[in-house]
Amino acid sequence: xxxxxxxxxxxxxxxxxxxxxxxxxxxxxxxxxxxxxxxxxxxxxxxxxxxxxxxxxxxxxxxxxxxxxxxxxxxxxxxxxxxxxxxxxxxxx
Amino acid sequence: xxxxxxxxxxxxxxxxxxxxxxxxxxxxxxxxxxxxxxxxxxxxxxxxxxxxxxxxxxxxxxxxxxxxxxxxxxxxxxxxxxxxxxxxxxxxxxxxxxxxxxxxxxxxxxxxxxxxxxxxxxxxxxxxxxxxxxxxxxxxxxxxxxxxxxxxxxxxxxxxxxxxxxxxxxxxxxxxxxxxxxxxxxxxxxxxxxxxxxxxxxxxxxxxxxxxxxxxxxxxxxxxxxxxxxxxxxxxxxxxxxxxxxxxxxxxxxxxxxxxxxxxxxxxxxxxxxxxxxxxxxxxxxxxxxxxxxxxxxxxxxxxxxxxxxxxxxxxxxxxxxxxxxxxxxxxxxxxxxxxxxxxxxxxxxxxxxxxxxxxxxxxxxxxxxxxxxxxxxxxxxxxxxxxxxxxxxxxxxxxxxxxxxxxxxxxxxxxxxxxxxxxxxxxxxxxxxxxxxxxxxxxxxxxxxxxxxxxxxxxxxxxxxxxxxxxxxxxxxxxxxxxxxxxxxxxxxxxxxxxxxxxxxxxxxxxxxxxxxx
Numbered sequence: 001x002x003x004x005x006x007x008x009x010x011x012x013x014x015x016x017x018x019x020x021x022x023x024x025x026x027x028x029x030x031x032x033x034x035x036x037x038x039x040x041x042x043x044x045x046x047x048x049x050x051x052x053x054x055x056x057x058x059x060x061x062x063x064x065x066x067x068x069x070x071x072x073x074x075x076x077x078x079x080x081x082x083x084x085x086x087x088x089x090x091x092x093x
Numbered sequence: 094x095x096x097x098x099x100x101x102x103x104x105x106x107x108x109x110x111x112x113x114x115x116x117x118x119x120x121x122x123x124x125x126x127x128x129x130x131x132x133x134x135x136x137x138x139x140x141x142x143x144x145x146x147x148x149x150x151x152x153x154x155x156x157x158x159x160x161x162x163x164x165x166x167x168x169x170x171x172x173x174x175x176x177x178x179x180x181x182x183x184x185x186x187x188x189x190x191x192x193x194x195x196x197x198x199x200x201x202x203x204x205x206x207x208x209x210x211x212x213x214x215x216x217x218x219x220x221x222x223x224x225x226x227x228x229x230x231x232x233x234x235x236x237x238x239x240x241x242x243x244x245x246x247x248x249x250x251x252x253x254x255x256x257x258x259x260x261x262x263x264x265x266x267x268x269x270x271x272x273x274x275x276x277x278x279x280x281x282x283x284x285x286x287x288x289x290x291x292x293x294x295x296x297x298x299x300x301x302x303x304x305x306x307x308x309x310x311x312x313x314x315x316x317x318x319x320x321x322x323x324x325x326x327x328x329x330x331x332x333x334x335x336x337x338x339x340x341x342x343x344x345x346x347x348x349x350x351x352x353x354x355x356x357x358x359x360x361x362x363x364x365x366x367x368x369x370x371x372x373x374x375x376x377x378x379x380x381x382x383x384x385x386x387x388x389x390x391x392x393x394x395x396x397x398x399x400x401x402x403x404x405x406x407x408x409x410x411x412x413x414x415x416x417x418x419x420x421x422x423x424x425x426x427x428x429x430x431x432x433x434x435x436x437x438x439x440x441x442x443x444x445x446x447x448x449x450x451x452x453x454x455x456x457x458x459x460x461x462x463x464x465x466x467x468x469x470x471x472x473x474x475x476x477x478x479x480x481x482x483x484x485x486x487x488x489x490x491x492x493x494x495x496x497x498x499x500x501x502x503x504x505x506x507x508x509x510x511x512x513x514x515x516x517x518x519x520x521x522x523x524x525x526x527x528x529x530x531x532x533x534x535x536x537x538x539x540x541x542x543x544x545x546x547x548x549x550x551x552x553x554x555x556x557x558x559x560x561x562x563x564x565x566x567x568x569x570x571x572x573x574x575x576x577x578x579x580x581x582x583x584x585x586x587x588x589x590x591x592x593x594x595x596x597x598x599x600x601x602x603x604x605x606x607x608x609x610x611x612x
Contacts, residue, residue, distance in 0.1 A: 011599060012598070015599070016516060019189040020189075022185065023186055023189050023190060026185045027340070030178070030179075030182045031336060034175075034329070037175060037332065038322075038326050038327075038328075039329065041323075044321055045321025047312075047317065047320070050312075051308035051309030051311075052308065052320075053171070053321055055320065056320055056381070059178050059381075063378060064374075066185050067374055069185050070366070074188075074367055077193075078360070085599055085600060089600055
């Protein structure tokens with residue numbers, strides 16, 4: 001029982017840590033973008049290719065980053081997390 | 094450019110009637126399956142991950158995101174894209190902090206989760222205040238938007254349009270509950286994504302399939318500054334505050350949160366957020382093409398001639414690249430978009446009134462299924478009538494700020510209490526209550542004192558509070574008040590029952606025999 005409680009506590013801590021890191025990452029990326037929009041307008045207006053400004057590219061990349069962070073979380077949750085939850089459930093009376 | 098917009102469009106009317114006929118058919122089918130609150134609020138918890146992902150997208154993507162953002166980009170270029178991005182970044186937060194705990198800890202409303210280990214009445218009353226405030230402002234924005242849009246699209250009078258939206262939505266929710274609402278949202282999401290994709294492809298066909306050629310054409314005609322940040326974000330504090338509200342507001346919108354109860358388990362809740370984020374992100378990427386497409390193909394002057402706010406950019410673009418028939422289709426999609434969002438909002442408001450206030454506060458969680466279902470339906474009718482009245486009362490008012498306000502209240506009233514109740518052992522009843530009430534009231538007060546109301550609406554010279562959106566102040570404030578109040582007077586019961594919360598949060602409700610007590 002104590003062993004199970006420890007496993008659950010460890011799992012809860014790991015989930016919380018990952019959730020916080022990923023949330024912080026999303027905030028840094030999004031607010032970084034917003035601060036660039038506020039303070040580096042000429043830089044974001046620079047054209048990398050005809051029609052493609054740095055701002056448009058970074059904007060699209062924020063959306064791609066949101067997908068990527070979700071992908072990281074789902075990979076961890078569908079793998080390690082769900083396996084541990086399944087073991088915990090199976091070991092209960 | 095001449096347009097047939099605003100004249101009765103046969104294709105639009107046919108598509109609209111077809112949509113209403115199909116969705117009412119679904120409602121009739123759903124009504125025969127709605128026998129209990131489990132069906133009415135949570136669609137029998139049988140929705141799949143893909144279905145719920147589409148329904149979440151349908152619940153979230155309002156007419157404002159489709160017509161508003163396309164219009165904003167068509168008039169001001171890059172600046173409009175900032176909104177596209179802001180509306181997406183809340184979804185990872187929903188995934189990391191909210192979706193799975195909600196599914197495992199609650200039954201019908203987010204208050205179930207906050208109140209889980211607390212004293213029921215104070216928490217549920219405070220949660221209902223926050224929920225109803227969000228729902229009311231969001232509904233007003235949608236109804237006024239509906240009235241204006243449908244007048245422009247179909248040539249109906251404003252009042253007729255509001256009444257029509259209210260009555261059809263009421264039919265969905267009243268008879269078909271969450272099952273009908275889910276399917277209306279799924280159908281709408283498919284139509285909206287399909288319509289936007291078709292429109293984007295028709296535009297890109299004129300630019301050799303290359304979005305960069307389209308952007309380059311826009312820069313060539315209107316100057317490269319349309320691809321660079323302009324005046325929209327002039328004050329970084331303002332931008333930060335709006336960004337915070339959008340990011341954490343998504344994770345506190347009651348109609349979005351409620352959707353996580355419709356899936357069978359936490360893993361499906363997780364899958365549904367992945368699908369929703371994929372669809373919504375894809376849609377917002379399409380708005381880049383739609384907005385610049387309208388700028389180049391239709392032109393800002395022609396767009397402004399029809400509607401100063403630019404809301405008709407996407408329909409005008411549809412007419413320009415696809416003819417009157419395609420305009421009719423896009424107009425019908427815009428109508429369907431509004432119906433699906435107001436149905437979700439009304440259902441979540443009805444759940445707060447009946448499940449939180451009536452069943453759990455007034456009746457002390459002792460009400461029969463029959464009574465619960467009856468009260469839920471009475472609450473639905475009340476909210477439906479209220480939304481029609483509010484829609485008509487706010488005719489001609491500038492309500493654009495109300496969506497921002499709804500996000501600010503959701504982010505300050507609901508999100509902090511939800512996160513603290515799930516992840517912080519020392520959180521107490523008083524803390525939850527204080528956090529939710531202070532979050533709601535401070536957001537309301539600061540919006541009233543902000544330039545949004547004082548300068549733009551009341552026409553004063555200056556405002557007492559400098560920020561247009563209060564999120565930067567009210568979200569940290571709600572967290573601080575919740576934490577300080579809890580630390581000041583510890584609550585033993587809530588502290589000790591956290592172990593149960595933690596267990597149920599990860600292992601799911603089926604292993605917790607105390608399940609019945611939570612309802």
